[in-house]
Amino acid sequence: xxxxxxxxxxxxxxxxxxxxxxxxxxxxxxxxxxxxxxxxxxxxxxxxxxxxxxxxxxxxxxxxxxxxxxxxxxxxxxxxxxxxxxxxxxxxxxxxxxxxxxxxxxxxxxxxxxxxxxxxxxxxxxxxxxxxxxxxxxxxxxxxxxxxxxxxxxxxxxxxxxxxxxxxxxxxxxxxxxxxxxxxxxxxxxxxxxxxxxxxxxxxxxxxxxxxxxxxxxxxxxxxxxxxxxxxxxxxxxxxxxxxxxxxxxxxxxxxxxxxxxxxxxxxxxxxxxxxxxxxxxxxxxxxxxxxxxxxxxxxxxxxxxxxxxxxxxxxxxxxxxxxxxxxxxxxxxxxxxxxxxxxxxxxxxxxxxxxxxxxxxxxxxxxxxxxxxxxxxxxxxxxxxxxxxxxxxxxxxxxxxxxxxxxxxxxxxxxxxxxxxxxxxxxxxxxxxxxxxxxxxxxxxxxxxxxxxxxxxxxxxxxxxxxxxxxxxxxxxxxxxxxxxxxx
RNA sequence: GGCCCGUUCGUCUAGCGGUUAGGACACCGCCCUCUCAAGGCGGAGAUCACGGGUUCGAAUCCCGUACGGGCUACCA
Numbered sequence: 001x002x003x004x005x006x007x008x009x010x011x012x013x014x015x016x017x018x019x020x021x022x023x024x025x026x027x028x029x030x031x032x033x034x035x036x037x038x039x040x041x042x043x044x045x046x047x048x049x050x051x052x053x054x055x056x057x058x059x060x061x062x063x064x065x066x067x068x069x070x071x072x073x074x075x076x077x078x079x080x081x082x083x084x085x086x087x088x089x090x091x092x093x094x095x096x097x098x099x100x101x102x103x104x105x106x107x108x109x110x111x112x113x114x115x116x117x118x119x120x121x122x123x124x125x126x127x128x129x130x131x132x133x134x135x136x137x138x139x140x141x142x143x144x145x146x147x148x149x150x151x152x153x154x155x156x157x158x159x160x161x162x163x164x165x166x167x168x169x170x171x172x173x174x175x176x177x178x179x180x181x182x183x184x185x186x187x188x189x190x191x192x193x194x195x196x197x198x199x200x201x202x203x204x205x206x207x208x209x210x211x212x213x214x215x216x217x218x219x220x221x222x223x224x225x226x227x228x229x230x231x232x233x234x235x236x237x238x239x240x241x242x243x244x245x246x247x248x249x250x251x252x253x254x255x256x257x258x259x260x261x262x263x264x265x266x267x268x269x270x271x272x273x274x275x276x277x278x279x280x281x282x283x284x285x286x287x288x289x290x291x292x293x294x295x296x297x298x299x300x301x302x303x304x305x306x307x308x309x310x311x312x313x314x315x316x317x318x319x320x321x322x323x324x325x326x327x328x329x330x331x332x333x334x335x336x337x338x339x340x341x342x343x344x345x346x347x348x349x350x351x352x353x354x355x356x357x358x359x360x361x362x363x364x365x366x367x368x369x370x371x372x373x374x375x376x377x378x379x380x381x382x383x384x385x386x387x388x389x390x391x392x393x394x395x396x397x398x399x400x401x402x403x404x405x406x407x408x409x410x411x412x413x414x415x416x417x418x419x420x421x422x423x424x425x426x427x428x429x430x431x432x433x434x435x436x437x438x439x440x441x442x443x444x445x446x447x448x449x450x451x452x453x454x455x456x457x458x459x460x461x462x463x464x465x466x467x468x469x470x471x472x473x474x475x476x477x478x479x480x481x482x483x484x485x486x487x488x489x
Numbered sequence: 490g491g492c493c494c495g496u497u498c499g500u501c502u503a504g505c506g507g508u509u510a511g512g513a514c515a516c517c518g519c520c521c522u523c524u525c526a527a528g529g530c531g532g533a534g535a536u537c538a539c540g541g542g543u544u545c546g547a548a549u550c551c552c553g554u555a556c557g558g559g560c561u562a563c564c565a
Contacts, residue, residue, distance in 0.1 A: 012565055047565060112563070119562090126490050129561065154563055173494070182492050182561090190563040197565045221493055221560030244495075245558070253558080282501070282513090289503030292513045309502070312558070316500050319514040329527075372526040382525095433523090448523035460525045 005037025006211045009070075010201070012044040013055035016262035017062035019254060019315060020216065020246045023280040027243065028214050029068045030281070030303035040208060041073030046085045046200060062263040066273050067296055080208040085200055088207075092195035095203045095233060096155060096188065104232035105188060107143050107153040108135040130184030131156065155189040159228055166224040171212070171241035171305040178224040186225055202226045206235040214241040214305070217312075241305050244312045246283060254315060266320075270375030272339065275324035284309045293326055325374035336366040340379050347380040349387040365470055368462040382462065386470055391457040393483065401459060402486055406442045407450040413440055414451050415480040424473045430465035454483030 009025040011017060017025070032039035041063065045051040060074065072078025082088060099105040108131070115131070123129040135143070136158060147153060163180035170176050188199040195203070205213060220242045230237050248258035260266055266276055274296070281299050282292060285308050331339065337359070344350045355362055369382050385391050393402070401407060417432040433451070437444040452464050455476055461467055468476050
């Protein structure tokens with residue numbers, strides 16, 4: 001592909017960036033990067049009822065969070081702007097004038113009510129239910145006269161009579177054929193002068209010199225209409241590539257019923273962008289059928305449309321979780337601290353000053369937590385005992401562990417041995433505690449679980465010796481003594 | 490109704506005429522072990538939607554059927 005690749009992602013700000021849209025964005029981005037092309041972001045804000053500035057901002061934020069940097073679009077600008085559809089209306093009027101000159105469009109005076117009657121009649125007879133072309137038969141002079149008289153009208157595409165079949169080679173699905181006589185004389189420009197979706201996208205894609213239209217499957221059936229518009233406009237066709245839908249766990253189209261559907265919702269759930277990007281890329285594309293974990297760079301170097309799957313995929317949050325865990329574990333301690341801290345701050349466990357004051361302590365803590373969380377929102381639960389001054393011991397832990405034979409002796413011995421330490425690091429804590437099972441003639445498990453419950457308040461915690469070292473001598477001894485009151489010898 | 494697209498383990502997928510149908514998640518077992526994880530090893534799990542062809546040979550090519558999805562708006 002030596003031509004200058006230009007692709008675009010064109011979300012509509014009628015909602016947040018959702019999972020399906022994000023994957024489309026990722027594929028467009030990857031395709032552009034792979035071919036050294038241009039990735040364009042265009043906001044399709046032509047639905048005034050549902051489009052909001054807030055949604056536009058949310059989409060921009062989500063794109064940035066995913067690392068989808070675009071070469072042309074809002075904020076960054078570009079040669080082919082503007083990048084908001086509402087600001088491109090002049091080019092639609094221009095295109096309409098061109099079509100009028102070429103005789104490829106005609107005014108239609110049928111009212112919506114009339115159209116509905118015709119449509120219902122046609123459909124009940126079976127077969128093609130498009131516009132019956134009444135106004136196409138109007139003489140030019142009559143049409144002109146009615147327009148001059150101020151009669152409301154739309155402008156329709158004059159689908160060529162003898163067009164035959166519309167065939168195009170879809171980059172993911174192969175050759176797709178539509179009989180031209182099943183394509184409607186669709187409305188291009190509404191009564192109020194605004195462009196309809198199919199007209200606007202086509203004009204935009206043509207004037208922005210888009211070479212590859214990579215978009216959702218739901219547009220496959222719109223493609224023949226758009227091809228006819230390109231032809232009427234005398235523009236060359238881009239390559240089309242249609243991506244299958246992403247479905248919910250029940251096999252139905254992904255919607256709010258399935259829980260989180262927006263990219264930012266996943267961010268708030270504790271997923272990290274690398275994992276979301278990787279997972280979404282994998283949902284419908286494969287590097288080689290074997291590799292499941294790959295970087296943004298690997299994606300950008302290897303993405304190819306002919307390896308995009310043709311069938312719809314069910315979004316599997318469990319696999320995303322696993323992948324998120326993989327990325328969390330791969331993070332270096334320092335980077336992990338930066339990612340963890342906001343989540344601890346949100347829980348009121350720490351603040352920027354605290355982190356700055358004892359960065360090294362946080363970096364020791366990081367690897368302890370990374371191995372046992374899959375999402376960032378789990379962090380606080382794992383390390384809370386290291387931040388709170390006093391802990392409460394879970395009732396079942398007290399019963400199951402502290403009230404067991406030998407628990408109190410273990411705590412006393414542990415306090416004794418630890419109180420003698422000068423250097424309170426994980427290695428020395430371990431060394432001294434390891435002597436206990438032998439000297440007390442208790443199973444290691446009994447001793448260590450008693451200490452764990454006393455110190456962390458739970459039967460489940462990060463590794464004991466490291467945790468104690470991180471907690472510090474003073475707080476450890478206090479907790480051992482406190483727990484003694486409810487422990488059994 | 491019409492037109493178009495899709496159908497390989499529960500899920501995501503590899504496969505592009507000859508494979509014991511491969512991998513990943515989830516699941517089960519064992520190992521490691523101070524708990525939980527992580528990790529290692531192993532296991533179970535797909536008559537490739539169904540029916541016809543073509544071929545020496547089909548998950549792979551062709552045609553039907555079924556099921557699912559999309560479009561069929563002066564929404565995008």
